[in-house]
Amino acid sequence: MKTVLECLERGASYLRERGVEGSRRNMEWLLAQQLSCSRIELYASFDRPMTEQELAPLRGLLKRRGEGEPLQHILGTVEFAGREFLCDKRALIPRPETEEMVELTLQLELNDQLEILDVGTGSGVIGITIGLSLGERCINTVLTDISSSALALAKENADRHALPVNCIETDLLEGVAGTYHLILANLPYIPEGEKETLSQEVAHDPATALFGGHDGLDLLRRFIPTTRSHLKPCGWLALEIGSTQGSEVVALAQSAGLDPVLLQHDLSGKPRFVFAQAP
Numbered sequence: 672m673k674t675v676l677e678c679l680e681r682g683a684s685y686l687r688e689r690g691v692e693g694s695r696r697n698m699e700w701l702l703a704q705q706l707s708c709s710r711i712e713l714y715a716s717f718d719r720p721m722t723e724q725e726l727a728p729l730r731g732l733l734k735r736r737g738e739g740e741p742l743q744h745i746l747g748t749v750e751f752a753g754r755e756f757l758c759d760k761r762a763l764i765p766r767p768e769t770e771e772m773v774e775l776t777l778q779l780e781l782n783d784q785l786e787i788l789d790v791g792t793g794s795g796v797i798g799i800t801i802g803l804s805l806g807e808r809c810i811n812t813v814l815t816d817i818s819s820s821a822l823a824l825a826k827e828n829a830d831r832h833a834l835p836v837n838c839i840e841t842d843l844l845e846g847v848a849g850t851y852h853l854i855l856a857n858l859p860y861i862p863e864g865e866k867e868t869l870s871q872e873v874a875h876d877p878a879t880a881l882f883g884g885h886d887g888l889d890l891l892r893r894f895i896p897t898t899r900s901h902l903k904p905c906g907w908l909a910l911e912i913g914s915t916q917g918s919e920v921v922a923l924a925q926s927a928g929l930d931p932v933l934l935q936h937d938l939s940g941k942p943r944f945v946f947a948q949a950p
Contacts, residue, residue, distance in 0.1 A: 673726065676717035678702065682733050689737040697742055698733075704746055705729045739871030751796045754803070756828045762793035762821040763880040764872075768937050769857055769911055772944050773800050775935055776909045779946065782852065786811040788901070790843060790856040790894065793880055795825030795836075797855050802834050815839045815847060818879060843894045850903045857911040858894060862887040887913050888920070895923040902929075902949035910945040917942035 673681070679698055686694035699710045705725055708716070721729075732745055741764055743749040749758035751765045752773055758764060785808055789798025792814040802812040814829070814836050816822045822838050829836040839847060860883045861869075873881070883889050891912070898908050908929060912920050917934045924932040929947035937943040 672720040672722070674717060675702065675706075675713060675719050675721060678721055678726070678729070679713070679717075682729075685733060686737055691736060697736055700742060700746060701729065701732045701736065705732065739875070741872045741875050744875060749794075749796075752800045752804075754800065754832065756794060756796050756799075757824060757831065758794060759824065760875060760877070761818070761824045763857075763876045765794065765796045768943055769797065771937050772857065772909065772911045773797060773804075775944055775946070776801060776853070776855065776907075777804055779853075779907050779909075781805070781808070781907070783808045785809050785852040786813075786849070786903075787853040787855065788813045788815070788847070788851040790815050790854060791858045791880075791890075792816050792825045793821050793857075795828045797857060799825070799829050799832060799834055799836070801853070801855065802836070803832055812836045813839060813847070813851070815841050815843075817842045818877070821877070821880070843890070844897045844901055847901065850901055850906070852903050852906045854898055854902060854906070854908045856894065856909070858890045859883040860887040860891065860911075860913040860916060862913075888916060891916075891920060891923060895920070896927050899927050899929060899949055904949060906949045908945075908947045908949075910947075911943060912945060914941035914943055917945070920945050 679702055682698040683695040686697055691697055699713060703710045703713055735745055743758040743764050744760060748755050749765055752770050785805060787801055792798055795814055798812055798814050802809045814825050819840050822840050826838050859881050861881045863882050863885055921932050921934050924947040929949060932947040934942050935944045
């Protein structure tokens with residue numbers, strides 16, 4: 672009968688042989704999931720024997736991870752900005768850069784009694800995190816997405832964190848009424864030609880959440896010109912973009928009458944975020 676430590680080491684070796692980065696950390700998460708404990712608690716249980724009833728389902732999880740299924744999909748959750756959210760194939764897995772976008776957005780000069788709009792919300796992590804972080808200052812959080820399944824996931828996450836939200840199934844801003852102090856968007860921006868270069872894990876995300884046409888900017892070209900009419904005076908637009916798209920996105924925002932338009936870098940030094948203010 673294998674102990675927890677033996678299972679951890681063999682599972683990590685299996686994942687490493689299949690090219691999974693962070694193989695030991697991945698195996699720790701899978702073991703903790705199976706044993707209903709934290710990763711820290713595993714270290715106090717290394718000598719504990721594992722039963723066949725525990726090992727059998729673990730083998731299935733291990734096989735899925737070895738075949739490239741994202742760890743977040745297997746676990747069913749993802750940590751984002753210090754909170755746990757539901758995560759599955761209905762929406763894009765949140766990336767670390769998006770956490771940076773949220774941090775920078777919260778540093779903007781924002782008034783009290785804010786109404787916020789998260790366009791193309793996916794799992795809802797951006798709008799929900801901003802809404803929760805603003806607390807009583809946020810009086811209305813609206814989440815939109817063209818995908819009904821993604822929007823359902825976003826609503827589940829909002830309910831999980833007890834944040835009241837309005838969900839609208841729509842294409843970008845079509846059918847969205849009113850004006851907002853803050854509009855957030857992390858729209859698909861990967862060029863179609865880069866499909867073959869994506870990792871096996873990213874390929875599990877919905878294609879509609881990844882690709883933005885031949886140069887990745889199709890949706891942003893449609894979206895940015897419509898934003899000013901939905902921004903309150905001095906309201907902000909916050910965008911995450913591809914690292915080579917900064918100059919064109921800045922020009923789009925300026926052409927839409929937004930000023931100032933700020934291009935900010937992520938922690939890797941890549942121009943990744945655009946913040947633009949309405950007059």
